Amino acid sequence: MISPNLLILYVGNPAASGRFYEQLFGRAPVAQSPGFVAFRFENGLGLGLWSTSSPEFVSSGTGHRSEIAIVVDDDAAIDALHETWKAAGVVIEQPPFTAVFGRTFVALDPDGHRIRVCPPDK
Secondary structure, eight states, X not given: OOOOOEEEEEESXXXXXXXXXXXXHTSOOSEEETXXXXXXXXXXXXXXXXXXXXXXXXXXXXXXXXXXXXXXXXXXXXXXXXXXHHHTTOEEEEEEEEETTEEEEEEEOTTOOEEEEEOOOO
16 A cells, blocks of 8 residues: 655755744754755654755646645644744734634745644544
């Protein structure tokens, strides 16, 4: 059975994006080079930040049509995380509101990738 375990975001400045995500996640990257930064999580998922100017980067895609979703236990925790990120200067694209699936908000990383915070599936 195939089990995806790595998400890669293409970024303009891996070091700056790495610092951004280090602040968001409260953890240091597990690997860093001039063109790539990687994080690993307890659930086995990895996040890679790959430089769009790396000679190995080949893509004709554009735009940010996906999201990283971070599941948070309850509405109060979602609102608290929003306030923490906002105070830290994180760009908030969509402030907290209650959608059909529950309380949520969307932040942006330095390259405009969407980061949605939401409750667990019910």
